Amino acid sequence: MLSVADADDAVSWGPGLRWGVMGPSLQFHLGGGAGGMQHFIEHLLPVMSSGLWKALGNPTITPELQRTLIEGVLQEAGTRSVEQLAQEENELLIGLLSLRARQG
16 A cells, blocks of 8 residues: 555656756657657657546545555654645745756
């Protein structure tokens, strides 16, 4: 079973981290390889839109799922308050922006 922390790690160390540097459109462009966005649209988008996205369906947010999410987030946060987490987030975002600015 996927934990809340694992799901957050998958996004923040995967597309989320990349989207901090480059938006999803450019990421899709890179995902198309040498053919860029055109290759992505021609070869990957049909699979994503016809199968993968439809398979996600409409999840039901049950009280049990709500509890799981809340408990998982609290476990992941540990002793850090919301304010401390926000400060950490701000520092990381400023760091990303500083790195980006140095790249010109």
